[in-house]
Amino acid sequence: xxxxxxxxxxxxxxxxxxxxxxxxxxxxxxxxxxxxxxxxxxxxxxxxxxxxxxxxxxxxxxxxxxxxxxxxxxxxxxxxxxxxxxxxxxxxxxxxxxxxxxxxxxxxxxxxxxxxxxxxxxxxxxxxxxxxxxxxxxxxxxxxxxxxxxxxxxxxxxxxxxxxxxxxxxxxxxxxxxxxxxxxxxxxxxxxxxxxxxxxxxxxxxxxxxxxxxxxxxxxxxxxxxxxxxxxxxxxxxxxxxxxxxxxxxxxxxxxxxxxxxxxxxxxxxxxxxxxxxxxxxxxxxxxxxxxxxxxxxxxxxxxxxxxxxxxxxxxxxxxxxxxxxxxxxxxxxxxxxxxxxxxxxxxxxxxxxxxxxxxxxxxxxxxxxxxxxxxxxxxxxxxxxxxxxxxxxxxxxxxxxxxxxxxxxxxxx
Amino acid sequence: xxxxxxxxxxxxxxxxxxxxxxxxxxxxxxxxxxxxxxxxxxxxxxxxxxxxxxxxxxxxxxxxxxxxxxxxxxxxxxxxxxxxxxxxxxxxxxxxxxxxxxxxxxxxxxxxxxxxxxxxxxxxxxxxxxxxxxxxxxxxxxxxxxxxxxxxxxxxxxxxxxxxxxxxxxxxxxxxxxxxxxxxxxxxxxxxxxxxxxxxxxxxxxxxxxxxxxxxxxxxxxxxxxxxxxxxxxxxxxxxxxxxxxxxxxxxxxxxxxxxx
Numbered sequence: 001x002x003x004x005x006x007x008x009x010x011x012x013x014x015x016x017x018x019x020x021x022x023x024x025x026x027x028x029x030x031x032x033x034x035x036x037x038x039x040x041x042x043x044x045x046x047x048x049x050x051x052x053x054x055x056x057x058x059x060x061x062x063x064x065x066x067x068x069x070x071x072x073x074x075x076x077x078x079x080x081x082x083x084x085x086x087x088x089x090x091x092x093x094x095x096x097x098x099x100x101x102x103x104x105x106x107x108x109x110x111x112x113x114x115x116x117x118x119x120x121x122x123x124x125x126x127x128x129x130x131x132x133x134x135x136x137x138x139x140x141x142x143x144x145x146x147x148x149x150x151x152x153x154x155x156x157x158x159x160x161x162x163x164x165x166x167x168x169x170x171x172x173x174x175x176x177x178x179x180x181x182x183x184x185x186x187x188x189x190x191x192x193x194x195x196x197x198x199x200x201x202x203x204x205x206x207x208x209x210x211x212x213x214x215x216x217x218x219x220x221x222x223x224x225x226x227x228x229x230x231x232x233x234x235x236x237x238x239x240x241x242x243x244x245x246x247x248x249x250x251x252x253x254x255x256x257x258x259x260x261x262x263x264x265x266x267x268x269x270x271x272x273x274x275x276x277x278x279x280x281x282x283x284x285x286x287x288x289x290x291x292x293x294x295x296x297x298x299x300x301x302x303x304x305x306x307x308x309x310x311x312x313x314x315x316x317x318x319x320x321x322x323x324x325x326x327x328x329x330x331x332x333x334x335x336x337x338x339x340x341x342x343x344x345x346x347x348x349x350x351x352x353x354x355x356x357x358x359x360x361x362x363x364x365x366x367x368x369x370x371x372x373x374x375x376x377x378x379x380x381x382x383x384x385x386x387x388x389x390x391x392x393x394x395x396x397x398x399x400x401x402x403x404x405x406x407x408x409x410x411x412x413x414x
Numbered sequence: 415x416x417x418x419x420x421x422x423x424x425x426x427x428x429x430x431x432x433x434x435x436x437x438x439x440x441x442x443x444x445x446x447x448x449x450x451x452x453x454x455x456x457x458x459x460x461x462x463x464x465x466x467x468x469x470x471x472x473x474x475x476x477x478x479x480x481x482x483x484x485x486x487x488x489x490x491x492x493x494x495x496x497x498x499x500x501x502x503x504x505x506x507x508x509x510x511x512x513x514x515x516x517x518x519x520x521x522x523x524x525x526x527x528x529x530x531x532x533x534x535x536x537x538x539x540x541x542x543x544x545x546x547x548x549x550x551x552x553x554x555x556x557x558x559x560x561x562x563x564x565x566x567x568x569x570x571x572x573x574x575x576x577x578x579x580x581x582x583x584x585x586x587x588x589x590x591x592x593x594x595x596x597x598x599x600x601x602x603x604x605x606x607x608x609x610x611x612x613x614x615x616x617x618x619x620x621x622x623x624x625x626x627x628x629x630x631x632x633x634x635x636x637x638x639x640x641x642x643x644x645x646x647x648x649x650x651x652x653x654x655x656x657x658x659x660x661x662x663x664x665x666x667x668x669x670x671x672x673x674x675x
Contacts, residue, residue, distance in 0.1 A: 028554070137553055144595040283556040288591035300588045301581060303556045 001382035002389035003375045004094055004350040005053045005367060006062035006250060009046050010271070011070035012357045013038035019070070024281040025272060026069035027134040033070070042073060045360045050084060052364055053091065056371025060092035060125070062250070062350045064196075065099065067138040071272050078112045085120035092391075093120055094350075096196040096215055096250075097127025100157075101149035102139040107179055109153075110160035113191065114183040122186040127194040127215070128154055130203070133291070134284040144289030147202060149173045154193075158398075161190040189401050192390060194248060194348070199310070200292045201230055208234035208242065211399035213348060213390060215248035220322045224249060224344045239404050244387040245395045248348030251340065252319070253326040255333055255353070255369040256362065265366075266327030268356030270316050282309070330373035337374070338381050347389040349378065421456065421464075428498045434479035435472045435499070439464030442532065443508045444673065445500065446470070447516025449656060450540070450552070450603075451561055452477045452590040454574075459658040462666035463511070467673065470508075472499060474519070476593030478586065489541070489597050489605065493522035500530075509533040509673050513658050514564075514630065515540050515594065521608060524615045531617040533673050534642075537665065538623055538630050538655050540603040542638060547631035549603045552594070557587040564655035566626040574659045612641035619645040620672040622665065624653030 014033045019025040050061050063080050066072035074080055081093045093116065103109050117124040130150045136143040152171045156179070159169065165180030185191050195207040196215040207214040208231045216224045228247060235242035252269045256262035272279050286299040298310040319325040323343075326336045341349070351370055354363040382388075396402040421438040436455065444467040446460065453471065463469050475495055476482035486492065496519065500508060509532040512520025517539025524534050540549055552560045558579065565571040575583065594603075619642045623632055639645050648668055653661045 140600060142595055142599040143553075144592050144599070284554065287553055287595070288588055289595055296588060297581070297585055300557070300585050303588075304558050304584055305556075306581065 001379055001387050002059050002092070002248075002348045002391060003378060004060040004062045004092070004348070005050075005058050005370065006064075006350045006352045007046065007049070007354050007363070008064070008066075008071055008352070009042070009073040010356055011039065011042065011073045012271075013042070014070045016271075019279060023279070024284070025071065025279040027137055027281065027284045029069065031068075039073065045363075046073075046080075047083060047087065049354075049360075049363050049367055051087060053367050053371060054088045056368050058091060058367070058371045058375060060094045060350075061088075062094045062096050064096055064129075066132060067135050069134070078109075078116060081116045081124070082112075082119065085116050085123070088120075088123075090123075092123050092125055094125040094194065095127050096194060096350075097129045099129050099131030099135060100153035101146045102131050102135060102141050103153055105176070106153035106156045106174060107160050107176055107181055110157040111181045111183045113157075114161065114181065114185045117185040117187055117191050118183070122191075124185070124187065124191040125194055126191045127196060128157075129196060130200075130290075133286045134280065136287055136290060137284055142289075143287035145173060146290050151206065158190060161185055189397055192397055196248075196250070197227075199295070201294065202292055204230045205234045207231065208246075209238055209399065211235070211238070211240060211246070211396060211402060213246050213248050215250060215348060215350070216344075216346075217250045218252055218324055218352070219249075220324055221340065221343045228344070238399055240399070240402060244345050244347035245390045245393050247344070247346040248350065249340065249344055249346040250350045250352055251326060251337070252324060252355070253333060253337065253351045253353060253370075254358070255328065255330055255366050255374055257329065257365065257369075259328050259332065261362070262327040262329065262333075265354070265358045265362055266320075266325055267316055268354075268358050269319070269325055269352075271356030280309075330369050330377075334374060334377045334381075337378055341378070341381055341385055341387060345385065345387060347382065347387040347392070349382075426499065426502045428495050428502065429483060430485075431475055431481035431483040433472050433475065433481075433495070433499060435470060435503075436460075437468070437470050439467055439469050441467045442673070443468045443470060443505045445472075445496065445505075445508050445510050445520075447472075447496070447510065447512045447519045448474065448477075449513050449564075450515035450590060450594050451557075451564075451587050457659065458662035459666055462662060463669065466670055467509075470503065470505070472496070474516070474590075474593070476596065477590045482589075482593060482596075486597060489518050490522050492519050492597060493526060496523055497526055506530060507532055509535070511535040511537070511669060512539055513537045514655055515598075515603070517541060518598075518603070518605070518608075521612065521615075522605075524617065524619075525608070525611040528614050528616045531615070534615060534617050534619040535669050535672060536619065536621050536638065537657050538627050539621070539634075539638065540598075540630055541605055541608055542634055542641075543601065543604045543606070544631040544634040545636055546633035549631070549634075550629040551602055552591055553602075557584050557591070561587065561656075563628050565660055566624065566652055566654040567660065570660040574656075609637050609641045612638075613643060615642055615644075617644070618672075620669070621645050621647045622657060622668060623647070623649050624655055624657045624660070625649045625651050626653065627655045627657075629655035 473480040517536040518541030
């Protein structure tokens with residue numbers, strides 16, 4: 001298994017009542033509530049937590065980015081990835097990921113990622129995402145072309161990494177006169193690409209078509225199984241059989257010395273009033289054209305207050321019941337994690353350990369318990385269940401580089 | 415229903431996509447271009463004009479029952495499609511009545527073939543950056559909030575759409591919104607080049623504004639009046655942005671008087 005640590009890097013010192021009064025903590029919630037002094041402290045605490053994660057044997061750090069919101073302090077995942085490339089030695093740096101549609105020049109992303117891969121001596125996993133709905137508004141990027149831009153930016157980045165320059169790229173949304181980056185990834189053919197997601201069928205199918213592992217973000221066991229069903233069927237159509245190496249799962253899981261403390265801290269997973277990406281304004285979270293047409297009606301109803309969030313809102317107790325939030329001492333969380341692994345069989349397992357106002361000391365304690373007690377047991381369970389990661393089995397980076405694939409045909413199509 | 419309000423429809427294919435076109439009445443042809451929220455099939459304003467004119471009301475590409483052209487990228491593209499439509503319908507010389515977003519399309523059309531234009535009417539037109547304030551950005555509001563903002567009197571909104579518009583209608587607004595984003599996302603709802611081209615418009619133009627338009631700031635009247643060579647400005651009292659829906663009779667009187675004048 002590949003076992004990772006993740007935190008949203010919460011900007012926990014903003015005045016929470018102000019957010020409740022405003023009714024949203026994303027996009028338009030004023031940055032007059034942002035305090036750079038505590039921001040500076042928190043960034044440095046997060047770096048210390050990541051370094052501890054490596055020293056207690058955790059395999060990777062999962063990083064992400066969001067904009068205009070206190071639930072996530074990372075405005076640029078590549079900055080933390082670059083820091084970790086220099087201050088850590090062994091762990092994977094897993095970006096889940098760069099929001100491709102927000103990029104006006106994907107070649108610049110290709111350069112940044114190549115630099116991170118070289119500086120880290122080949123430890124980069126370069127996940128890609130579409131970016132949240134409100135991020136399209138924050139970046140001024142057209143939500144109606146979000147998916148097209150995602151796919152095209154991906155194609156351009158992979159070309160920049162694998163095709164000898166200089167060449168010209170004339171796409172629909174991206175037009176690059178000269179692609180010839182003098183920074184190329186150390187890993188060949190290119191760093192692994194993992195694709196996280198929550199709901200969109202199109203993204204699952206796209207990941208399966210590329211044979212990129214799909215990382216289900218804190219979905220219920222039932223939803224996760226549905227995701228694998230969609231993925232597996234598409235994989236078969238593409239001529240390969242998907243397995244645990246194609247599957248990842250992000251789990252909210254807080255571990256503490258006592259049950260009481262673990263429950264108290266785990267309640268912080270709900271610090272955004274149960275919203276996954278901050279207390280969202282429904283219209284900003286789902287601008288027109290951003291969501292799958294299949295979900296259009298549901299998001300419209302949500303937008304005008306006629307139904308609950310289609311992404312799902314459940315109470316703390318329900319989330320614990322569904323296994324989406326796990327908390328306790330190492331002894332009590334291990335069997336619960338085992339159940340999730342048995343039911344969904346991922347080989348990539350990320351623990352979202354700390355959120356909200358969980359203290360630095362408790363965060364460090366959680367990471368230590370994860371690395372020293374929980375993950376060693378999970379690794380054994382993974383062995384027993386045959387959950388071998390893409391690194392364990394040296395899985396192909398993509399379908400185009402799979403043994404089943406006719407390389408010449410792939411090159412011709414490219 | 416009298417003969418003058420007998421509406422018929424056709425679905426010509428223009429630039430690869432079917433356009434849903436409603437038509438009614440006899441007389442000089444008038445092409446009405448609707449708002450950014452699509453259009454109802456029948457409105458008192460359309461009916462009023464159809465009593466004196468041959469009124470053509472297409473659903474914009476990607477709105478209502480017209481197909482969405484995946485290739486379309488700009489309001490100018492829409493204007494060319496409508497020029498093409500007029501040719502297909504055999505309507506050489508027409509008057510244009512553009513409502514809000516439709517006003518932008520009408521103005522673009524006017525600059526393309528000035529000699530084929532009889533009269534130009536722009537009602538609270540988008541398309542030019544207001545010197546003061548911003549065009550209300552629908553991306554930041556839900557559909558009910560945005561549409562309500564277009565009315566001076568909320569009772570008028572209730573009368574037109576119902577106090578709680580049916581979800582089917584809100585879904586239609588969402589589909590319109592997606593198309594609006596595809597053609598007018600950035601800069602939002604205006605063209606930086608249009609003001610420089612309006613000097614070619616030789617037809618008399620009437621610019622109408624609701625006296626309480628909270629969608630397109632009244633400051634935009636300045637550049638329209640400065641750049642259109644033969645334009646007059648009128649205000650309709652007790653009207654928001656959707657003047658045609660809120661004060662249909664007053665607007666119809668104003669427009670009819672201008673078109674026959």
